[in-house]
Amino acid sequence: MDPRDRVVIITGASSGIGAATARCFAAAGARLVLAARSADTLAQIAAELPQALSVPTDVSDPVACAQLVERAGATYGRVDILINNAGIGLTGPVSTLARHDLERVLAVDLLGPIWLMQAVVPVMRAVGRGQIINVSSVLAVQPLPYLGGYAAAKAALEQISNALRIELHGSGIAVTVVRPGTTRTDFNQRRLGRGRERRRIAPPGVAPEVVARAILRAARTEPRLAYVSWMDRLALMASRLAPGVVEAVLARAFRWEE
Numbered sequence: 001m002d003p004r005d006r007v008v009i010i011t012g013a014s015s016g017i018g019a020a021t022a023r024c025f026a027a028a029g030a031r032l033v034l035a036a037r038s039a040d041t042l043a044q045i046a047a048e049l050p051q052a053l054s055v056p057t058d059v060s061d062p063v064a065c066a067q068l069v070e071r072a073g074a075t076y077g078r079v080d081i082l083i084n085n086a087g088i089g090l091t092g093p094v095s096t097l098a099r100h101d102l103e104r105v106l107a108v109d110l111l112g113p114i115w116l117m118q119a120v121v122p123v124m125r126a127v128g129r130g131q132i133i134n135v136s137s138v139l140a141v142q143p144l145p146y147l148g149g150y151a152a153a154k155a156a157l158e159q160i161s162n163a164l165r166i167e168l169h170g171s172g173i174a175v176t177v178v179r180p181g182t183t184r185t186d187f188n189q190r191r192l193g194r195g196r197e198r199r200r201i202a203p204p205g206v207a208p209e210v211v212a213r214a215i216l217r218a219a220r221t222e223p224r225l226a227y228v229s230w231m232d233r234l235a236l237m238a239s240r241l242a243p244g245v246v247e248a249v250l251a252r253a254f255r256w257e258e
């Protein structure tokens, strides 16, 4: 749908892709409800934009997610688009991932979007229209060593998005998965897990504004799945055509350092 005058909730709007998406949707005329935990940064971003409300929220808390949707409804009267973008990374060998890190990643990257989808679907059903955009990652389908915990959360997010789309068939509510590749944000500095993977090849990544524009396009065209760059598609195609070869290359290209 055209985002002009639409009410759009964006989680993880205090930084990176979420902040860029907030600016992009503001320029397209949307009315924004911005969520993240960093209240001051969020308020600053909202203050720069013409129609934006900041609602400090930890998406791992189901009550806070319900309150975020209520606040959006109380302020603007409806919610047209939910963009589940908040996320944290996790690195480490699967065999030694710490329980609290894994639980945290699942709570933020998977359960948070689920709580918000559950809160927003009845509101959208009541008006017979809406869109849910879930920000996934190419890692949901492209296996990489030492990123399995994070990839598992994103893969599960994609599957639950696909199931919800079918359940909502004919309701007027679209469900879109956006699958970015490497993006130049602070994401890697903030990720959980001890140690670090060393890569022989590291893609330079795109600017968060490029991902924001892909999310805006996805809002306008409502596809099931949207990529950000053709390079991401190409890498996934290679993996699908010759998985054994790609896995052998990746095993040599990555090394783990405690």
Ligand SMILES: NC(=O)c1ccc[n+]([C@@H]2O[C@H](COP(=O)([O-])OP(=O)(O)OC[C@H]3O[C@@H](n4cnc5c(N)ncnc54)[C@H](OP(=O)(O)O)[C@@H]3O)[C@@H](O)[C@H]2O)c1
Pocket: 011, 012, 013, 014, 015, 016, 017, 018, 035, 036, 037, 038, 039, 057, 058, 059, 060, 085, 086, 087, 088, 108, 135, 136, 137, 138, 179, 180, 181, 182, 183, 184, 185, 186, 187, 188, 190, 205, 208
């Ligand atoms: N960067 C990449 O290479 C890349 C690639 C593919 C997909 N992605 C996905 O893109 C999304 C955005 O990532 P980014 O690169 O923009 O990273 P980022 O700059 O670290 O931004 C992450 C955002 O999520 C918020 N957040 C984290 N935990 C939260 C929680 N419990 N409740 C509410 N908000 C929370 C952070 O705000 P607070 O700390 O203020 O809460 C921040 O605004 C994530 O879902 C990520 O998985 C990133």
